Structure formats: structure tokens, C-alpha cells
Amino acid sequence: MHVFVFKQAPVHKRLRLCPCRNPALPPSLAPKRMILLLESPQYLLPALQNLKYDSIVRYSTIKMVKSKSWTMVKHFEGLPKLEDFKLEEKELPPLKDGELLLESVFLSVDPYMRPYSKRMMKPGDVMIGSQVARVVESKNPAFEVGTYHVTNVGWTTHFISDGAGFQSLPKEWPENLPRSLAVGAAGMPGYTAYFGLLEICNPKEGEVVLVNCAAGAVGSLVGQIAKIKGCKVVGSAGSDDKVTYLKEIGFDEAFNYKTVNSLEEALKNASPEGYDCYFENVGGNYADVALQQMKQFGRISVCGAISLYNDSVPATGPYIQTYMLFKQLRMEGFLVTRWMQRYPEAQKHLLKWIAEGKLKYHEHVTNGFENMPAGFIGMLTGENIGKAVIKV
Amino acid sequence: MHVFVFKQAPVHKRLRLCPCRNPALPPSLAPKRMILLLESPQYLLPALQNLKYDSIVRYSTIKMVKSKSWTMVKHFEGLPKLEDFKLEEKELPPLKDGELLLESVFLSVDPYMRPYSKRMMKPGDVMIGSQVARVVESKNPAFEVGTYHVTNVGWTTHFISDGAGFQSLPKEWPENLPRSLAVGAAGMPGYTAYFGLLEICNPKEGEVVLVNCAAGAVGSLVGQIAKIKGCKVVGSAGSDDKVTYLKEIGFDEAFNYKTVNSLEEALKNASPEGYDCYFENVGGNYADVALQQMKQFGRISVCGAISLYNDSVPATGPYIQTYMLFKQLRMEGFLVTRWMQRYPEAQKHLLKWIAEGKLKYHEHVTNGFENMPAGFIGMLTGENIGKAVIKV
Numbered sequence: 001m002h003v004f005v006f007k008q009a010p011v012h013k014r015l016r017l018c019p020c021r022n023p024a025l026p027p028s029l030a031p032k033r034m035i036l037l038l039e040s041p042q043y044l045l046p047a048l049q050n051l052k053y054d055s056i057v058r059y060s061t062i063k064m065v066k067s068k069s070w071t072m073v074k075h076f077e078g079l080p081k082l083e084d085f086k087l088e089e090k091e092l093p094p095l096k097d098g099e100l101l102l103e104s105v106f107l108s109v110d111p112y113m114r115p116y117s118k119r120m121m122k123p124g125d126v127m128i129g130s131q132v133a134r135v136v137e138s139k140n141p142a143f144e145v146g147t148y149h150v151t152n153v154g155w156t157t158h159f160i161s162d163g164a165g166f167q168s169l170p171k172e173w174p175e176n177l178p179r180s181l182a183v184g185a186a187g188m189p190g191y192t193a194y195f196g197l198l199e200i201c202n203p204k205e206g207e208v209v210l211v212n213c214a215a216g217a218v219g220s221l222v223g224q225i226a227k228i229k230g231c232k233v234v235g236s237a238g239s240d241d242k243v244t245y246l247k248e249i250g251f252d253e254a255f256n257y258k259t260v261n262s263l264e265e266a267l268k269n270a271s272p273e274g275y276d277c278y279f280e281n282v283g284g285n286y287a288d289v290a291l292q293q294m295k296q297f298g299r300i301s302v303c304g305a306i307s308l309y310n311d312s313v314p315a316t317g318p319y320i321q322t323y324m325l326f327k328q329l330r331m332e333g334f335l336v337t338r339w340m341q342r343y344p345e346a347q348k349h350l351l352k353w354i355a356e357g358k359l360k361y362h363e364h365v366t367n368g369f370e371n372m373p374a375g376f377i378g379m380l381t382g383e384n385i386g387k388a389v390i391k392v
Numbered sequence: 393m394h395v396f397v398f399k400q401a402p403v404h405k406r407l408r409l410c411p412c413r414n415p416a417l418p419p420s421l422a423p424k425r426m427i428l429l430l431e432s433p434q435y436l437l438p439a440l441q442n443l444k445y446d447s448i449v450r451y452s453t454i455k456m457v458k459s460k461s462w463t464m465v466k467h468f469e470g471l472p473k474l475e476d477f478k479l480e481e482k483e484l485p486p487l488k489d490g491e492l493l494l495e496s497v498f499l500s501v502d503p504y505m506r507p508y509s510k511r512m513m514k515p516g517d518v519m520i521g522s523q524v525a526r527v528v529e530s531k532n533p534a535f536e537v538g539t540y541h542v543t544n545v546g547w548t549t550h551f552i553s554d555g556a557g558f559q560s561l562p563k564e565w566p567e568n569l570p571r572s573l574a575v576g577a578a579g580m581p582g583y584t585a586y587f588g589l590l591e592i593c594n595p596k597e598g599e600v601v602l603v604n605c606a607a608g609a610v611g612s613l614v615g616q617i618a619k620i621k622g623c624k625v626v627g628s629a630g631s632d633d634k635v636t637y638l639k640e641i642g643f644d645e646a647f648n649y650k651t652v653n654s655l656e657e658a659l660k661n662a663s664p665e666g667y668d669c670y671f672e673n674v675g676g677n678y679a680d681v682a683l684q685q686m687k688q689f690g691r692i693s694v695c696g697a698i699s700l701y702n703d704s705v706p707a708t709g710p711y712i713q714t715y716m717l718f719k720q721l722r723m724e725g726f727l728v729t730r731w732m733q734r735y736p737e738a739q740k741h742l743l744k745w746i747a748e749g750k751l752k753y754h755e756h757v758t759n760g761f762e763n764m765p766a767g768f769i770g771m772l773t774g775e776n777i778g779k780a781v782i783k784v
Contacts, residue, residue, distance in 0.1 A: 115714065283713030305713035318706040321675035321697035322507065324725030331723045333716030 065092045065101065067158035069126045070372055072117055078310045079380060080114065085127070085373040092160055095139045102133040102151065103158050107369070107390040108183035109376040110217070111281075114309040127155040127376075132169070132182045148173070150182050157369055157392055167343060174355060178363070184387035185221055185361035186350045192303060192336040193221035194346040198229075199339070200301035200332045201277035205230030208271045210290060213281035214254065215242035217387035218303060221350075222279045223251050224359050231277070234270040236263075238382045245385050249360045263289045277301070283308045288317045294327055302333040310380070362386030457484045457493065459550035461518045462764055464509055470702045471772060472506065477519070477765040484552055487531045494525040494543065495550050499761070499782040500575035501768040502609070503673075506701040519547040519768075524561070524574050540565070542574050549761055549784055559735060566747060570755070573746070576779035577613055577753035582742040583735055584695060584728040585613035590621075591731070592693035592724045593669035597622035600663045602682060605673035606646065607634035609779035610695060613742075614671045615643050616751050623669070626662040628655075630774045637777050641752045655681045669693070675700045680709045686721055694725040702772070754778030 071086050095101055108130050116128055130152045135145050140163055143149075149166040153159045169182050181187065196218075203209050209226040213219040214235025223233045227250050235246045236257040246254035253270035260266040267275075267290060274295040280287060283305030294300070308315060323329060339346070353359035364384035366375030372390045379388035463478050487493055500522050508520055522544045527537050532555055535541070541558040545551045561574050573579065588610075595601050601618040605611040606627025615625045619642050626645040627638045638646035645662035652658040659667075659682060666687040672679060675697030686692070700707060715721060731738070745751035756776035758767030764782045771780035 115718070119718070280713065284711050287711070287713060302713050302716045305711070305717060308711055308714055314710040316708045316710050318708050319676050319679070319697070319700055320712070321672065321679060321694050321725070322700055324694045324723060325697060326507070326511070326725070326727070328725050328727055328730065330725075331716060333713070333718070333720050333722075335718070335720055338720065 070155040189217040207276035462547035581609040599668035
């Protein structure tokens with residue numbers, strides 16, 4: 001194999017090609033082909049058109065782009081701990097035709113990562129998750145440098161992709177809104193609230209909607225969307241600050257489930273007539289109590305069960321079939337991905353409501369990729385109001 | 393008040409009116425009016441048209457119609473016992489204008505009576521339930537003597553009604569079918585199977601449907617309707633005879649849940665790929681095991697929870713929210729009455745399928761109203777194949 005490295009780009013008036021074997025060259029580029037490594041190929045291509053190289057790749061990509069990732073050392077037991085995570089670094093190979101290099105700008109930490117780590121990951125894998133990422137180099141005409149996309153490549157600072165499965169941020173992203181909303185109120189948690197409430201609970205004007213984890217990324221939106229639809233909204237959360245926040249954003253009733261004497265009483269006081277809709281983020285004992293206060297034909301949207309995610313031994317409670325039966329309740333679990341084709345519709349509504357001031361959002365930002373495990377653990381223990389994000 | 397009793401009907405050629413005060417005359421007929429009591433007014437009315445009585449009522453109704461009812465002495469604890477029931481007798485008053493006298497021909501015993509006794513009844517009340525009843529006397533032109541109706545007046549041999557809420561049997565009731573089907577395969581259990589399966593599970597051709605209590609009044613129909621819709625059907629029941637019956641009526645797989653080594657294994661063997669639809673009659677531990685074998689987007693129709701009805705202390709099991717969530721399951725409890733407006737549609741289909749031989753029915757008939765409590769207890773302990781009915 002012959003590799004030519006041109007070291008002084010973009011000074012194409014002083015072209016100087018030096019044959020070498022670059023020890024950093026990754027195996028994927030090792031066929032016996034003529035490859036020209038350049039620091040800035042876009043400047044030099046016109047000048048080099050008459051040379052017959054098989055590939056012209058960016059020198060700096062090979063030499064300089066390092067990607068950091070957080071891997072899971074071993075499966076979590078109970079609440080994840082800092083030592084369950086390991087920061088790893090690797091160099092990324094140069095881009096091939098059709099590929100992009102992206103850098104993560106905001107990374108999302110979400111409750112689903114806890115149960116999914118068990119279902120989808122093995123020790124040593126990069127933690128699952130999504131991010132808002134910016135294209136920093138492109139060999140794919142469909143994706144311009146500088147554009148932003150929501151991607152789903154896990155806890156990683158830099159990565160190469162062909163762009164498949166990207167949810168691109170609208171080019172007309174409102175200037176006054178942070179792009180982190182694309183993994184927040186106008187992204188997955190927003191879609192979750194939008195579809196999980198509207199499609200599964202289908203709340204009617206005047207009905208009573210109960211939301212728990214109500215100050216969380218999803219719950220806070222569910223309550224506000226229910227208000228937009230003309231419902232009475234009751235929310236519970238785990239601190240007085242959160243309760244204050246819920247009242248600020250328009251919940252009719254809110255209480256701190258950790259300090260009330262009895263959850264049953266608190267729910268009864270908040271809505272003596274009972275509940276038509278119940279947006280479930282908690283599960284377990286909370287659900288037992290809430291189920292008893294559903295009205296006939298009540299609808300329960302099971303979005304999460306955070307009280308159960310860290311159990312090593314499954315928790316138990318009374319069987320629910322008799323409640324389901326005599327109150328004719330409907331309970332449905334969902335993963336938001338089932339509505340993936342309709343994300344743009346939801347994003348349009350969510351951004352519109354945000355712009356109109358009908359949907360307020362709050363972000364709990366952890367600065368620095370190195371703090372991502374701590375941000376994740378904090379989110380699981382409920383330290384956040386609104387959406388927990390990591391700013392790289 | 394003057395009351396005239398004509399004693400020798402229908403011999404209207406020898407009319408003989410004798411004024412009297414009848415001590416059996418109930419207070420509702422005590423206004424100071426002229427009332428003619430006759431044994432068979434329909435024969436005599438033409439002859440008496442010129443007499444100005446305020447009311448002409450049937451003498452035999454007052455004197456002779458005794459109604460027997462089974463009352464609940466005290467709320468059941470665990471499985472109902474014979475001494476929890478008491479047979480009571482009373483005389484019925486004469487009919488007023490607009491009323492009918494009916495006699496029960498077939499009475500239904502159903503699982504729902506056990507939990508509903510707790511919810512709707514107090515000690516001393518007549519046991520709730522429905523029957524096929526025949527009009528034996530009518531002062532309501534909308535209901536002819538000799539017509540049959542499904543009524544909902546409890547465990548009673550005779551009763552007076554204005555006909556409100558009756559579900560009348562079609563006049564063209566097929567000659568070769570017993571009218572008991574109107575409280576069975578072409579009645580409430582039939583509607584329950586029809587709507588509970590089709591509306592809630594909405595099974596598609598080729599899907600796998602699980603039914604428990606499969607040899608019961610509802611389960612046996614659910615399985616057959618699922619077959620009509622092109623599904624693979626798996627049923628479980630509590631005796632080898634029932635399993636044999638299930639195979640006779642076309643279930644693809646059937647097993648005796650009491651004798652299999654492991655319910656989990658039995659369900660896996662019957663459908664290694666899992667289940668799309670689950671028609672739930674049992675609840676409790678059975679549901680725990682079955683839930684784990686649902687496929688993504690599985691639907692669970694909660695029709696009953698017979699394993700839980702007799703519990704004095706609510707039984708417990710693992711929380712189900714995580715299963716509901718990650719498999720995106722939908723579970724809905726229902727009472728068939730929500731589809732009351734559509735009963736005629738269901739009955740038409742059910743009778744058609746029965747006539748075509750696509751829907752087989754089996755009745756477990758207990759003879760004699762005096763044996764009704766025993767028939768009820770037997771049904772709760774699973775002695776019946778198909779529908780348990782009492783023939784008066």
C-alpha cells in the first residue's frame with residue numbers, strides 16, 4: 001500500500017507529497033490502495049483531480065479526532081453507582097464516502113436507561129442514550145456541516161454515522177430556544193407526554209388527570225398538555241420545591257408524596273370525585289392506591305415505573321384484575337417509538353405551545369461529559385426539576 | 393269500597409256477582425272504587441263491557457300466585473355455603489294497568505354474582521341474577537301472554553313488572569334450540585364472549601389467543617369465536633373431561649392447569665411464540681405467568697377474576713407495570729352491559745353461528761328452583777362444562 005501524506009494544507013501552491021506508512025492508519029483503510037491523506041481535502045481537491053488516488057481522506061480526522069464514551073462496567077444492582085461506569089477513549093477512523101462526523105452537544109439522561117441497560121446491554125457496552133449532535137464533517141451531501149440532529153448512539157462525545165435514523169432539527173429552530181429541547185420538551189420526553197397522554201388516556205375537557213413524577217421531564221409536560229385540553233390536573237412530586245414548580249406551571253392541585261400523611265387521603269383531597277386519567281410514571285404501591293380512585297372507564301397510560309426499576313427482587317402488591325374489571329379500566333403500556341412516524345407532528349405542536357407560552361419547560365443541566373454518570377444517578381434519585389441533560 | 397267477585401269463570405252464561413270484602417286484597421287496591429275480581433277476565437270482558445267498574449282484575453292473581461325467592465342471609469365468606477341462602481315465599485298483588493306477571497323458566501347462575509353480592513347487596517336481599525321468563529298474564533299491550541323475555545330480577549320464580557329493561561327473545565326463536573340459550577350462548581355469556589374478545593382483544597387472523605376457564609360458559613365461546621376469526625386458540629381448564637371437551641369444540645391446544653407440572657411450561661409448549669390475546673377469567677397467579685408470555689402489543693381482556701372472588705384478604709403478586717410497559721400491553725376490564733345497545737347484533741351473530749354448527753354450546757342444567765344455591769356453588773367450584781342454568 002502506498003500512502004501519501006500532504007502536510008501543509010491548504011497551501012496548494014506549495015504541493016509536496018511525501019510517501020509514508022502512517023502507523024495510526026486504521027485497519028479499515030489498509031487495503032492495497034493508493035490513499036492520499038490531507039489535512040483539508042476540500043481545499044485541495046480541485047488541484048488534485050488529475051491524480052489517480054483511490055481515496056482522499058482527511059489527515060486530521062485520523063490523527064486528531066478522539067471520541068470519549070461512558071461504558072457500563074457491570075450490570076447495575078439497585079441504584080447505579082459511579083464505579084459502575086468507565087470513561088473510555090478511542091480514535092475515530094477517517095470518514096468514508098456517505099459518512100458524517102458528529103459531535104454531541106447535549107446528551108440526554110432518562111429513566112428508561114435503567115431498565116433498558118438490563119434488557120439491551122452487556123457489561124462493557126457503551127451506555128445507551130440519545131443526544132443532540134452537530135455535523136462537524138460530512139462526506140454525505142444530505143447532511144451539511146453545522147446542522148443539528150437527534151441521534152441515538154449512546155453516551156459518546158464524537159461519532160461517525162451515515163445519517164440513518166437521524167431526526168434532524170428543523171432549520172428554522174427558534175433562536176430563543178436551546179437546542180437541548182430537541183431531547184426534552186420538543187423531543188422524546190415531549191413526544192412521550194404528547195402521545196402517551198393524548199393517544200392512550202384521550203382526556204376529555206373537564207376530566208380529571210393524575211400525573212406522578214409530575215415535575216419530571218415527561219410529567220411536567222403531561223400536566224400542561226392536559227391543561228391545554230381543558231382538564232383538571234393533579235400532580236405529585238417528591239419535594240416541596242417541585243410542588244411549588246407544579247403550581248407555577250398551572251397544575252390545579254399538587255402535593256409532595258413524601259410528606260403527606262397518606263397518599264390515599266392526598267389523592268382524595270385533590271379530587272374527591274376520583275380520576276378519569278392516570279399517567280403512570282411510578283408503578284408499585286403508588287399505583288395500588290391510585291387505581292382504587294379511578295372512575296368508571298378510567299384510562300391508565302403506563303409510561304414508566306421508576307419505583308420498580310431498581311428492585312433486585314420484584315416487589316409485590318394486590319392483584320389488580322378486580323379493579324380493572326369492576327371499574328372497566330383500561331391500562332396500556334407504551335414505548336414512544338411506536339409513534340415515530342408522527343414525531344414531526346408532535347414536535348410542531350410542542351414548539352408552537354412553547355412559543356405561545358402554554359407549555360413551560362425547565363431543564364436541569366449538568367455541565368461536562370465527565371459528569372454524565374453523576375447526572376444520570378441524580379436524575380434517578382429525583383434531583384431534577386424538568387429535563388435532565390448533560391452539556392458537553 | 394265495593395268489590396264484586398265472580399267465582400265461576402269462564403261460564404259467562406251463568407254470571408253471578410257477589411259483593412264482598414276480600415281480606416286478601418292488598419292496600420294498593422284499597423281506594424273506594426268499584427273493582428270486579430275475576431278468575432279469567434279475558435273471557436268475560438266482552439260480556440261485561442256495559443258494567444262501569446273502575447278496574448277488572450284477575451281473582452286468581454290475588455289469591456293464588458305465590459312467588460319464591462332465594463335471599464342471601466349474610467355476606468359470603470370465602471366460597472358461599474348452602475346455609476348462606478334462605479328460600480322465601482310471598483304472595484304477589486294483582487296486576488295494575490301496564491303490568492305483567494311473569495314466571496321464570498330458566499335462571500342463570502354466573503361467576504359475577506359472587507363479587508357483586510358484596511358490592512350491590514345487603515343481607516336479606518334477593519340474590520341478584522337474570523332469567524328467561526314467560527309472560528303468564530298481561531295488562532300491558534306491548535307484552536303478549538306466552539312471550540319470553542330475559543329479565544334481571546334475581547333468584548325468583550314469579551314477579552310483576554312493567555316490562556322496562558326486558559330483552560325480548562325473538563319471536564322466530566329456532567325450534568330446535570332451548571330458550572335457556574338466551575341466558576347462555578345467545579345471551580349474556582355469549583355477548584360477553586363476543587364483545588369482550590372482538591372489541592377488546594380485536595384478534596387478527598393468525599394470532600394466538602389464550603383463554604382460561606375455557607370450558608366455562610364464556611370461555612368456551614371465546615375460543616370458538618377466535619377460531620371463527622382464524623386464530624390459533626389455547627385453552628386451559630380444571631379437569632381432563634373439560635380438556636377433552638375443549639378439543640372436541642375445536643381448541644388447537646388445551647391443558648388441565650391442575651395437573652400440569654408447571655403452568656409456565658404448559659403455556660410455552662402450547663404456543664412457543666407467545667400470545668397476542670389473552671381472555672382473562674381467572675386473575676391472580678395465572679395472570680402473572682401468562683403476562684410474561686404475551687407478545688409485544690398483546691391485548692388482555694379482563695372478563696373475570698374467579699381466583700380472586702372468594703379471597704377474604706386480597707392476594708398479592710408481582711407488580712405488572714414493567715411488563716405492561718416494555719411489551720406495550722393493553723389490559724382492559726369490562727362489564728358487558730356497556731354494549732347493551734348492541735346485544736341484538738351479537739345475538740344475531742351468535743344464533744347464526746350456532747345454527748351453522750360453528751359455535752357449539754353445552755349446558756349444565758340443575759333441575760328445580762330449590763336446588764339453585766347448590767347449582768351456584770357448583771358453578772363456582774367448576775363442576776360445570778359450559779353454561780350453568782337452573783330449570784324451574
